[in-house]
Amino acid sequence: MTAGIEVRGLTKRHPGARPDRPALQDIDLEIPHRRFVSLIGPSGCGKSTLLRILAGLEGHDTGSVSLLGESPRRASRRKAIGLVSQTPALLPWLTVRANVALPGKVNRRSGKEVDPPDELLRAVGLEDAADQYPHQLSGGMLQRVAVARAFALRPDVLLMDEPFSALDEFTREALQYQLLGLWQRRATTVVFVTHSVREAVVLSDEIVVMSARPGRVHEVLDVDLPRPRDKDIVKGPHMHDLEDRVRASLQRAWKAGAAPDDLVPL
Numbered sequence: 176m177t178a179g180i181e182v183r184g185l186t187k188r189h190p191g192a193r194p195d196r197p198a199l200q201d202i203d204l205e206i207p208h209r210r211f212v213s214l215i216g217p218s219g220c221g222k223s224t225l226l227r228i229l230a231g232l233e234g235h236d237t238g239s240v241s242l243l244g245e246s247p248r249r250a251s252r253r254k255a256i257g258l259v260s261q262t263p264a265l266l267p268w269l270t271v272r273a274n275v276a277l278p279g280k281v282n283r284r285s286g287k288e289v290d291p292p293d294e295l296l297r298a299v300g301l302e303d304a305a306d307q308y309p310h311q312l313s314g315g316m317l318q319r320v321a322v323a324r325a326f327a328l329r330p331d332v333l334l335m336d337e338p339f340s341a342l343d344e345f346t347r348e349a350l351q352y353q354l355l356g357l358w359q360r361r362a363t364t365v366v367f368v369t370h371s372v373r374e375a376v377v378l379s380d381e382i383v384v385m386s387a388r389p390g391r392v393h394e395v396l397d398v399d400l401p402r403p404r405d406k407d408i409v410k411g412p413h414m415h416d417l418e419d420r421v422r423a424s425l426q427r428a429w430k431a432g433a434a435p436d437d438l439v440p441l
């Protein structure tokens with residue numbers, strides 16, 4: 176399998192943090208290209224920090240990181256990385272279509288292949304909103320636009336930081352399926368940060384469970400559910416077994432990183 180993302184012995188201490196309190200310590204990760212991997216773990220275990228390092232937005236102290244054989248900064252310059260955060264940052268004076276077309280316009284000299292905005296909007300069920308402006312859309316619609324825009328430059332790697340956490344359950348479910356549709360068509364490597372065990376299992380090939388203080392990889396769990404993950408699969412007994420396994424792992428991870436006076440979760 177082609178190496179997608181390789182992280183070896185990565186340690187990161189934020190400026191001003193105690194020397195014995197790195198945000199991330201000894202992180203080893205290998206994510207084959209075109210896999211869908213979720214990061215899950217207690218608050219503060221360094222999920223966003225790791226995503227920002229993979230995106231080339233932050234450096235690290237020791238170890239190495241490569242995306243398809245390149246450094247994150249180089250991959251980012253080549254526009255090989257897409258990023259979606261919790262709050263969609265759209266330009267308010269542009270229509271939905273123009274927002275999705277923008278990455279292609281800005282990078283038209285780069286020689287990158289660009290997907291037509293209307294096709295991307297259709298993939299997220301927003302073809303009828305193409306001529307509307309961001310202020311006319313709901314939170315779920317805005318996040319759909321952000322997902323469509325992230326695929327515009329056909330990124331090799333898509334990094335998503337809790338993109339659906341502010342949405343209601345049904346909107347969230349719809350977006351999960353639209354994201355899986357785009358991911359399967361575009362054959363992108365996705366790293367997806369979430370606090371939802373169910374979301375991680377529904378979406379992923381693998382789930383990386385992290386522990387805190389310092390942030391470490393606690394366990395990597397395989398999600399051996401067939402694809403496409405239709406309703407029967409997602410409601411089936413194996414789905415529940417997998418959710419239980421992830422919850423148990425999270426609880427062990429939580430205990431591993433808990434301070435002596437922390438409350439023990441139920």
Ligand SMILES: Nc1ncnc2c1ncn2[C@@H]1O[C@H](COP(=O)(O)OP(=O)(O)OP(=O)(O)O)[C@@H](O)[C@H]1O
Nearest residue numbers: 189190191192198217218219220221222223224225
């Ligand atoms: N810019 C920064 N400067 C100093 N410390 C930081 C900075 N960013 C994050 N941290 C610290 O690094 C640790 C990891 O933070 P990070 O946001 O990566 O965790 P997280 O797992 O994404 O948390 P959450 O699930 O709550 O979003 C935390 O202790 C946080 O306080």
